Each structure stands twice: as structure tokens, then as C-alpha cells.
Amino acid sequence: LVHLQSRASPAPPGCRTSSQLQPLPRPRGRSSHARAFRGGNFELAAEIYGSQLAELPQPERGLCLRQGDALARAGRMAEALEAYSAAARLARLRPEELRELAESLALRLREKALRLPPWPGGAAEGAGEALGDPACCRPPALLGCPRCRRLLCEPVTLPCGHTRCRRCAEPGGCCCPTPRRPASARLNVVLGNLLEKWLEGESRARRLRAEGDELRDGQELAAALEKYSQALESAPCKCSLIAQRAELYIMVKNYQQALHDADALCQTRPLWPKGHYVKAQALSGLGRTEEALKEFLYCVALNPDWSLMKKEAQKVHHLSNLGGDTVLENSATLALREIPxxxxxxxxxxxxxxxxxxxxxxxxxxxxxxxxxxxxxxxxxxxxxxxxxxxxxxxxxxxxxxxxxxxxxxxxxxxxxxxxxxxxxxxEEMKELSNLNKDVPIFVCTMAFPTIPCPLHVFEPRYRLMIRRCMETGTKQFGMCLADELKGFADYGCMLEIRDVKFFPDGRSVVDTVGVRRFRVLNHGQRDGYNTANIEYLEDKKVEGAEYEELVSLHDSVYDQAVAWFTSLKDNMKAQILNHFGSMPGKESEPQSNPSGPAWYWWLLAVLPLENRAQLAILAMTSLKDRLIAIRRVLIFVTRKRPR
The missing domain is CATH 3.30.40.10 (Zinc/RING finger domain, C3HC4 (zinc finger))
Incomplete structure (x- = not known):
């Protein structure tokens, strides 16, 4: 606590006897002084407090303190000290009661001694910067750890894609929901090599510093000091390291050596609050409290949002002799460091x-x-x-x-x-892969038909790659063809569109696809292990007039025949078909509306007991009439051959 109560000084303005006072206007209300103080009119607030004190038979301690606050904010420091002294004579002062005085002294120091512009105020971020590294010691752009804000040391990349120092790559070291570092996470080789190549000396100093930090955390303070001293030999900027070493000297109560380091800091970086902070701590340890107070006030003057320093300044003894006319030179703001x-x-x-x-x-x-x-x-x-x-x-x-x-x-x-x-x-590669006419990926497996679902179990590496590329390009399409002993795959097939993919831990996947369009293969090829083809799409030839009327009649007749056949099946067989292929699509009013013909037709072709080669021959037809005739023959055949 400040020993103001020991000072034998006259009462401050407003604490005189009534006979000594000049007449003052009576305040309009008890809250007028508070309004004046909050409004920044500290001169008026001080006079109101003085007027209220003058009306009392004995000084009131709270009014003396508030008058001291107003006088301090008004810059009338000598009178403010007298007001605080009057309060101290009534009861010993507490540190928190000197907050306004400490702030006022610091701001005056900022303006008069440091000759700095007014503080922008209200920035909680500024308080953090006070203890952070100065600009000269910060790592080049992008190469700093977002957690410790120092050069990356043994960089580890987390599963979320962010990179941290090894010590910082722990739970809570990243803003992502699940950045937890796996137990087996290793040094990122590429980034580790870059740091060694681009910033060899700085990287070595950073590693030694990290080793020193671990020793300090383990209370091996002498060994930690040795590591910090070794790091200083390689560090291009030594300010931050010197401050850390000075703090460690304070921990081992070697205040003289701490003061030596702190003095060097304040000379090198006069506007870095951390330098004045460690110097104040060292001076306090040596019992040089008046000098310590001055350094604490420098901290507040350089960063008025630094609440810790305000409290320290309030605690230090002896507020007399508060600073001289030393003018600290301004430091130029350093641009972001770049790699040559x-x-x-x-x-x-x-x-x-x-x-x-x-x-x-x-x-x-x-x-x-x-x-x-x-x-x-x-x-x-x-x-x-x-x-x-x-x-x-x-x-x-x-x-x-x-x-x-x-x-x-x-x-x-x-x-x-x-x-x-x-x-x-x-x-360019993606554009080439996106072409659905040239080098189209071909899955050689089974028959597929337009509008009909075709679930696939993918386990071969070549098809894993093929499916992934179809997803990456955004086409989500590939061709399906039957195998052919001579050519590799058949000359006709159906394009499939991927609706969903489910991956398994071992890399396998189940791909949900549906048939889209028929095609004819113009020539065969390969890409990265899987088959490809240049293709042309097939469309039914449309008919008109009498041919159309005949087609509609045939269409309706075959549809009815198909419904009758399916209805006649045993329940267990119908259940199997419905489970695998779904219900039979309804009859379409316009049979030629789809280039590949009605959907019910392809459903029927898929469920009928036909060999793949027979299905392939029907798939290749571009005449709906011919396909209807072919399927009618099949229906007649399976109806006659069905066991009774």
C-alpha cells in the first residue's frame, strides 16, 4: 500500500475549515458530481466534491478519495496526492482505491514523457500483446504456430489439416471440433525440412527454447537457463528470449542478473511493455520500489488496457518522485517478415x-x-x-x-x-475425365438397363479409382458392359449414374447406381488399369401415322401380357423380384416419350429369366416395335414352359 498516511501535509482543497473557504455554488444534487465525472468533466467533479466536503464538520473518507480521483483525472497531481493523503489519515488505503491515480499517472507519462498518441482504448487484444513477443521476434508470415504464436517447432499436422508445434498439438490446441492428435502423429517431414532450410539458425534457437521450456516446467531451472543462453547464440532476434531468461532469473531470485537483461531490453525495445514489466519485477525484488513503480507505470502508459499492471502500480510503495523527463524513442513498425x-x-x-x-x-x-x-x-x-x-x-x-x-x-x-x-x-485432366463420349470409364461386370437400379460392390483398386474420379468430376456416370472374351467387353452397354456411395474401413464400397442411357462402343481403350471406350448413344427411331397406331396397340397388348405373367407367379418369386427390382412401373400414355422406350419394358427385361446375350441383343435394338415383339415371344415362351 502507498504510505500516504505517513505524510504530514495540510488538508486538500475542500478539506479546509468553513472560515477558510471561498463561497462555492451549491451542487444541484448528490448525483451531479457522478454525472460530471462520467461525462469527463473532471474539473467540475473535483470542485463539487470539494464543496460537499466543505459542508461537513469532519472530512469523509469516501469523498476525499473521489475528489482525489477527479483531481488525478484532471491532471492536478499535487492536489490529488493531498486528497489521497487526507483519506489515508482516516483509514489505511487499499490498492484498488488507487486505480484512478495509477491510470492517470500512466496516461500522463504516455503523453508527456513517451510522447505517444492517445490510446485507442477498449482493446482486450492489446493486453495480450503486452506479454507477447515484439514484432522483431515474430516468425515469418504463415510459419508461426497459431497457439504459441512462435516459430513452428517440430511441426505436427492434425487430422483437421491444421499444423501446430508438437507441444501445442494437444487437445484444445485447435479451434476445430475434433483436432485431437493421434498418439502416433509424427513430424511433418516437408514442413520440418522447409524450416531447417529457410530458417536454420532461428529453428535451432526455437528448439533449444522449447527444450528450456520443458526443463523450466519440470523445475530444472539451472538447466533451463543454460538452454535459453544457448538459444540466444543462434536467435536472429533476442528480445523475447532475453525477457524469458530474465523472468527465469527472477524465479531463482537472481534479481541483479534479471535487471541486467531487463535494462538491455528496455534500451533495445523501449516501447515493448514486456521489457518494462520484467525490469519492474527485478527492481521490486531488489527493494528499489520507487524505480519499480516507474516501470510498472511505463507498462500501463504503453498499454492502458493491461489491467495486471494497473494492480501492480497500485500496490507499489511511495508515489513521490514519479518519473522524469526521459523520452523513449519510437520504434518503427516492422513489416511482415518474408522468406528470401x-x-x-x-x-x-x-x-x-x-x-x-x-x-x-x-x-x-x-x-x-x-x-x-x-x-x-x-x-x-x-x-x-x-x-x-x-x-x-x-x-x-x-x-x-x-x-x-x-x-x-x-x-x-x-x-x-x-x-x-x-x-x-x-x-485439363478433370475436363478430359468429364467427357461422356470419349474415353468413358467402363465397368465390366453385368447387364444394366435404363431406369433400373444396379447396386455394385466395388473392391478392385482400379474400380475404386474409377468410381472416385466419376465423383470428383461431377459427372457421377460410367458405362456398364458385359465381358467379352475377344474384345474385353461387349459392343453395347448402359450408362449408370451414381446415386450414393458407402465406404467401408478396408476401402471397399457399395455403390448405388441407376441406368440412364444406352450406348454403342466405337472403340475400346484403357486408363490407369480400368477400361474405357469412345461411345455413341442409342435412341429409338420414332414412327408416325398408321405405324404409330400399330405401335400403341402392340405396346398396350404386351404390357397387359406382362402384367398377367407377373400376377401368375408364385408369391415367393414375386417377393424376390419386388425386393430386388421394386414394383413394375405403370404403363405410359406415350410409348415414344423416352428415347429408350417405356420404363416398364426395361423392368420386365431385367426380371425375365433370359441369358445375358439375349438381353444384350434386345438392349442394342433401336426399334421399340422390334423390342416389343421380342419380349412378347419371350413371355409366350416362359408362360408355356412354366411348371404347373
Missing amino acids: AILVDASDFECSLCMRLFYEPVTTPCGHTFCLKCLERCLDHNPHCPLCKEELSEFLASRTYKKTLLTEELIVRYLPEELAERKKVYE
């Missing part, structure tokens, strides 16, 4: 699988980085890292291949031209 262009090499960001610049980089739990599409393709064949062969079954099962955001941001910042070219190549 000569150190940036595109080969440092090269995927070891495609040997091209990373596109959508993904880091595995073992710390290796690949293009997303390259990694997925490798995991189709083998659930192991392509480089170190570590098992990635759990990583594969989660299917949460989040992009490594920092690697991508570094490429965007330092290799924009190379990235633009890489993106162009990728988009």
Missing part, C-alpha cells in the same frame, strides 16, 4: 508419387505429404505409406483426408505461378 526468394524452390513442394507440385496436399499420420489424389490411389492398392511403409489402416478407415492448410498456403504465397500451372494441368 532465393531460398524458395518448387522441388521442396514436390509430391514423391506424381513428381509434380503438391495439389491438395495431405499429410499422413506418419508425417509424409502427398497430393490427395495420389495418396488415395496408392491406398486403393495397399493400406501403407508409400514412403515409410507404416500401416495406415486407421487413417484409411476414417477417410478424413483433410488438406494440410499450411503447406497449401505456403505454395499459394511463394509459388503462385507454379501453382497456376499445376492447377491448369489438373483442370
Whole structure:
């Protein structure tokens, strides 16, 4: 507490006897002083408080304190001290009662001694910066850990795609809902190598500092001091490290050495509040309380939102001799640090699988980085890292291949031209894969028909890749053809559209598709292990007049025949068909409205007991009349042959 009560000084203005007072206007109400104070009219508030004190037979301690606050805010420091002294004689002062005085002194110091502009105020962020590293010690753009705000040390990439220091990559170290670091998470090799190449000395100092932090946390203070001293030898900017070492000296009560480090800080970075903070702590430890108070006030003057320093300033003894006319030189605001262009090499960001610049980089739990599409393709064949062969079954099962955001941001910042070219190549590949006439992916398996669902169980690596590409391009379509011993697959097929995909932990998937259009194969090909084809789509030839009337009559007749056949089936057989293919579509009023003909026809062709080759021959027909005649023959045949 401030020992103001020991000062033998006359009563402050407003605490004199009535005979000594000049007549003052009587305040309009008890709250007028509060309104004046809140409105910033501190001179008026001080006079009102003085007037109220003059009317009392004995000074009231609370009024003396409030008068001192108003005088301090008005800049009348000598009179303010007298008012506080009057309050102290009535009862010992508490630190919190000197808040206005401490703030007023600090703001006056900011204006008169530091010659700084008025504080913008209200920024909680500013208080955090007071203890943060100065601009000169901050890492280059993008290479700082978002949690500790220092240069990344042993960078670990979390499953969410964000990168943190190893020590910072713990629960709560990321804003994502589930960023928990797997127990087996390793150093991100690409980013670790970049830090060593771009910032060799700074990275070494950062590692030594991290080792010192661990020793300090374990109360091995002498060893921690040694690590900090070693780190200072490599650090390009030493301010932050010196401050940390000074704090450690204070912990071991070596206040003289702490003061030596703090003095160096205040000379190097005169407008960094942290330097004055550690200096104040060192001076307090040495019992030099008046000098300590001055440093605490410097902290508040440099950052008035720093509430901790206000409390410290309120606690320090002896408010006399509060600072001289020392003017601290302004520090220029440092621009964001950048990596020299000569150190940036595109080969440092090269995927070891495609040997091209990373596109959508993904880091595995073992710390290796690949293009997303390259990694997925490798995991189709083998659930192991392509480089170190570590098992990635759990990583594969989660299917949460989040992009490594920092690697991508570094490429965007330092290799924009190379990235633009890489993106162009990728988009050209996607455009080529999106072509539904040329090099169309072909799934060689079974018969498929327009409008009919066709669920598929995909387990072969080549088809995993094919399905994924269909999803990535947005077409969600591929062709289905029967196998052919000579050509590889049949000359006719049906395009399927993917409606849903369900993945299993081992990489298998169930793909829900439905038939869309028929096609004819013009020529066969292959891409990355799966079949492709150039195709042309088939459409029924439309008829008019008498031919149309004949077609409608035939259509209705065959439909009725189909309904009669299905109705005559045994219940268990009907149940199997309905379970697999669903109900038979209704008869359409216009048989030629769809280029492939009515939906009920394809449903019937799918459920009839026909060999695949016979179904394929009917699929290839472009005459609805011919198909209706063919299916009528089949219906007659199966009706006659059905066992009674």
C-alpha cells in the first residue's frame, strides 16, 4: 500500500475549515458530481466534491478519495496526492482505491514523457500483446504456430489439416471440433525440412527454447537457463528470449542478473511493455520500489488496457518522485517478415508419387505429404505409406483426408505461378475425365438397363479409382458392359449414374447406381488399369401415322401380357423380384416419350429369366416395335414352359 498516511501535509482543497473557504455554488444534487465525472468533466467533479466536503464538520473518507480521483483525472497531481493523503489519515488505503491515480499517472507519462498518441482504448487484444513477443521476434508470415504464436517447432499436422508445434498439438490446441492428435502423429517431414532450410539458425534457437521450456516446467531451472543462453547464440532476434531468461532469473531470485537483461531490453525495445514489466519485477525484488513503480507505470502508459499492471502500480510503495523527463524513442513498425526468394524452390513442394507440385496436399499420420489424389490411389492398392511403409489402416478407415492448410498456403504465397500451372494441368485432366463420349470409364461386370437400379460392390483398386474420379468430376456416370472374351467387353452397354456411395474401413464400397442411357462402343481403350471406350448413344427411331397406331396397340397388348405373367407367379418369386427390382412401373400414355422406350419394358427385361446375350441383343435394338415383339415371344415362351 502507498504510505500516504505517513505524510504530514495540510488538508486538500475542500478539506479546509468553513472560515477558510471561498463561497462555492451549491451542487444541484448528490448525483451531479457522478454525472460530471462520467461525462469527463473532471474539473467540475473535483470542485463539487470539494464543496460537499466543505459542508461537513469532519472530512469523509469516501469523498476525499473521489475528489482525489477527479483531481488525478484532471491532471492536478499535487492536489490529488493531498486528497489521497487526507483519506489515508482516516483509514489505511487499499490498492484498488488507487486505480484512478495509477491510470492517470500512466496516461500522463504516455503523453508527456513517451510522447505517444492517445490510446485507442477498449482493446482486450492489446493486453495480450503486452506479454507477447515484439514484432522483431515474430516468425515469418504463415510459419508461426497459431497457439504459441512462435516459430513452428517440430511441426505436427492434425487430422483437421491444421499444423501446430508438437507441444501445442494437444487437445484444445485447435479451434476445430475434433483436432485431437493421434498418439502416433509424427513430424511433418516437408514442413520440418522447409524450416531447417529457410530458417536454420532461428529453428535451432526455437528448439533449444522449447527444450528450456520443458526443463523450466519440470523445475530444472539451472538447466533451463543454460538452454535459453544457448538459444540466444543462434536467435536472429533476442528480445523475447532475453525477457524469458530474465523472468527465469527472477524465479531463482537472481534479481541483479534479471535487471541486467531487463535494462538491455528496455534500451533495445523501449516501447515493448514486456521489457518494462520484467525490469519492474527485478527492481521490486531488489527493494528499489520507487524505480519499480516507474516501470510498472511505463507498462500501463504503453498499454492502458493491461489491467495486471494497473494492480501492480497500485500496490507499489511511495508515489513521490514519479518519473522524469526521459523520452523513449519510437520504434518503427516492422513489416511482415518474408522468406528470401532465393531460398524458395518448387522441388521442396514436390509430391514423391506424381513428381509434380503438391495439389491438395495431405499429410499422413506418419508425417509424409502427398497430393490427395495420389495418396488415395496408392491406398486403393495397399493400406501403407508409400514412403515409410507404416500401416495406415486407421487413417484409411476414417477417410478424413483433410488438406494440410499450411503447406497449401505456403505454395499459394511463394509459388503462385507454379501453382497456376499445376492447377491448369489438373483442370485439363478433370475436363478430359468429364467427357461422356470419349474415353468413358467402363465397368465390366453385368447387364444394366435404363431406369433400373444396379447396386455394385466395388473392391478392385482400379474400380475404386474409377468410381472416385466419376465423383470428383461431377459427372457421377460410367458405362456398364458385359465381358467379352475377344474384345474385353461387349459392343453395347448402359450408362449408370451414381446415386450414393458407402465406404467401408478396408476401402471397399457399395455403390448405388441407376441406368440412364444406352450406348454403342466405337472403340475400346484403357486408363490407369480400368477400361474405357469412345461411345455413341442409342435412341429409338420414332414412327408416325398408321405405324404409330400399330405401335400403341402392340405396346398396350404386351404390357397387359406382362402384367398377367407377373400376377401368375408364385408369391415367393414375386417377393424376390419386388425386393430386388421394386414394383413394375405403370404403363405410359406415350410409348415414344423416352428415347429408350417405356420404363416398364426395361423392368420386365431385367426380371425375365433370359441369358445375358439375349438381353444384350434386345438392349442394342433401336426399334421399340422390334423390342416389343421380342419380349412378347419371350413371355409366350416362359408362360408355356412354366411348371404347373
